[in-house]
Amino acid sequence: MQETKERRTNRDRTEATRRDLIAAARKLFTEKSYAETSTPEIVAAAGVTRGALYHHFADKQALFQAVVEQEAAEVAAEIESASPASLPPREALLAGSEAYLQAMRTPGRTRLLLLDGPAVLGRAGMDEIDARHGNRTLREGLVATMDSGAMKALPADALTGLLAAMFDRAALAIDAGAPAGDYRLTLIALVDGLMTARSG
Template sequence: MQDYRSNRERTEKTKAALIAAARALFVEKGYAETSTPEIVAAASITRGALYHHFEDKRALFRAVVAEEAMAVTRAVEQATPEHLAPREALIAGSNAYLDAMRITGRTRLLLIEGPTVLGFTEMKQLDEETTTLTLKQGLEAALSHGRKSGTPVDALADILSAAFDRAALAVDAGGDVDRYREAIALMIERIAD
């Protein structure tokens, strides 16, 4: 049992080191300019260990992006406890999304490099499993609370998700986060009314 646990711990430690090193390099240099020898050197791991854990550089990149998406989802979920009214939860969640996307490099990884490297379909699937799922749940609660059945929640979530992403890109480029928070809150208020 001890060997199994130590092997599992070593595996997780190696994967975490690779993901952390890759994240730093992908943020600094971009996916295309980052080589696997650079990643393994930064992680102090052998190249064989990289390919033992990840099929290729793209698979490692996907792991980095998935970890970033999960971090954003956790931030949104922490900001939206169940006791909040649906409308307030949507606003708190959107604010948490903007805050989470302000982590250095996250916008580049999730909104620029991710779609370029992984493609729209794969990024949309990842998004559906993370932040968009949380958004859909919030919209369903807000709209059912306001008795607006029949609203195409999936399409509405796609549109709002795109608006949130655009706001995150604008804030990352130096835009005033408070103005975007205000605009998003206004949009949510109108949808929920």
């Protein structure tokens, strides 16, 4: 019993250290950028030793990838929460689109996922992360909408990739100060343009 408690305590401490490192790194990466952030700064901000950093992550890039993965998972969770299966497919798709734009307004997120992410991890690396999170939710929504007959039948992967790029571009523009309403209105029109006559 005592050994079980000790293992649990050690695991809790390990997980807490990992969370602290990711939180400290996220703050620094968004405030200064990945390139301008050093590992000694991250260690100091997290209140851990350099050894603790390298126990959890091979290097700064591996820590950055963990930060990006967490951000992408949080975005996907917000999309899924906003677009439950109980909604009609078109409404779920539009609700998920709105949730994505809203989620990307979290300070620092566009830099992490859309700017530094591809630059540091490469396009292929970011594509893998997106496929596990945001693009997965988008693809599922598109397939459900096509399966319902509400949307024209198109190759799911190609449609997901093109629409994801469109949503990312909108998020970047809004983050830079463009009118969010203009992009929302246009995105709705573009999505509706994919619908079949019977969907209305």
